[in-house]
Amino acid sequence: MSSTQKIQFANFIWLNLENPEEKDAAQLGQKYGFHPLDLADCLTQNHRTKIDIYQKYAFLVFLFPVYNEKTREIFGGELDIFIGQDFLITVHRGELKVFNDFFNIFRVSHDAREKYQDKSPEKLLYELLNRLFLYCFPMVDHLIMDSDRIEKAIFAGHERKMVSEILIIRRNITDFRKIMQVHKNVLKKAVVNFKENPIYVMKKTDVYFESLVDFSKEIWDAMDNLKERIEALQQTNESQISFRLSDIMRILTIISVITFPITLIATVFGMNTTHAMPFVDNPRGFWYVIGLMLAIIATMLGIFKKQKWL
Structure with missing residues (x-):
C-alpha cells in the first residue's frame, strides 16, 4: 500500500513516498520533471548504490544492510533520493527502520522541524545519511562478535558444528561488502556536485559530508578485515576436521x-x-x-x- 507524507520547511519541502505505485511516479515526473529512468528505478529493486546528476536535481540510490532475524540473512534495504534546490524526496519500501524513525521524529516533533527551518536540503540529507551510516556499525560489531564466538568454538572442539555457522557468517560478510562497496565513490561525487552546482547552498569550505566518506572507509576496512578473518577461520576449521579424520x-x-x-x-x-x-x-x-x-x-x-x- 503506497503512502505519501510531506513535511514543509522554510526553504524546502521533504516528500516521503513509501511503496510507490506507477501513478505516484508519474505525478512526480509531471511536477518535477524527473528523468523516466530515475522514476523507473524507484519502482524496481536496484542492486547497487549509484548517483545520477542533472542540472536541476540529483538522483541517488543508496543500499544499506538489513538483517533478517528469521533467516539470519543480510539484504540490501533501498533508499532512493531526489534532491534539488527546494525539495528532498525520499522513496523506499519501509525496509530501513532507522530511516522510518528519523522521518517520524520530524513528522511529530515541532522542535525537530524548527532546527531545520533555515537549513538546506543537502544539510538534511547529511543528517539522514549520517543516521544510516551510524546504524551500520552495530551490525559490524555483531559480525565481529560472531567471528569471536566461532573462533572459541573451533578451538574448544566443536569444529563440526561450526561448519554451517562459518558459511552463514561468510555469506553475510560477502553481502555486507557488496552492499557497501561503492558508497564512498557515490558520496564523493555527490559532494562535488553540491559544491559546484549553484542551485545548492553548500559551500566549498563545508566539510560535514566528509565524515560520511570517512564512515564508509571505516566500514569497508572493517569488512575487509572480517573477510580475511572468516576465511582464515574456515581454513583452520577445515584443518581441524581433516586432522581428526586423519587421526581416526x-x-x-x-x-x-x-x-x-x-x-x-x-x-x-x-x-x-x-x-x-x-x-x-x-x-x-x-x-x-x-x-x-x-x-x-x-x-x-x-x-x-x-x-x-x-
Missing part, C-alpha cells in the same frame, strides 16, 4: 593391522587338519594360541609406539 583413520588402520595376524592364526587353527595342527592334543593348547596372539599384539604395539605411530 590412523587408529582404524592400526587396529586392522593388529587384527590381521590374529585373524590369520585363528583361521589356520580353524582348519580341519587336526593331526598336523600343533597344540591340538595339548590340554593347554587353547591358552597357548591365545598367548601367541597376545604376544603378537604386544610386539606390534611396541613397534608402533617406538615408531611414534601411537
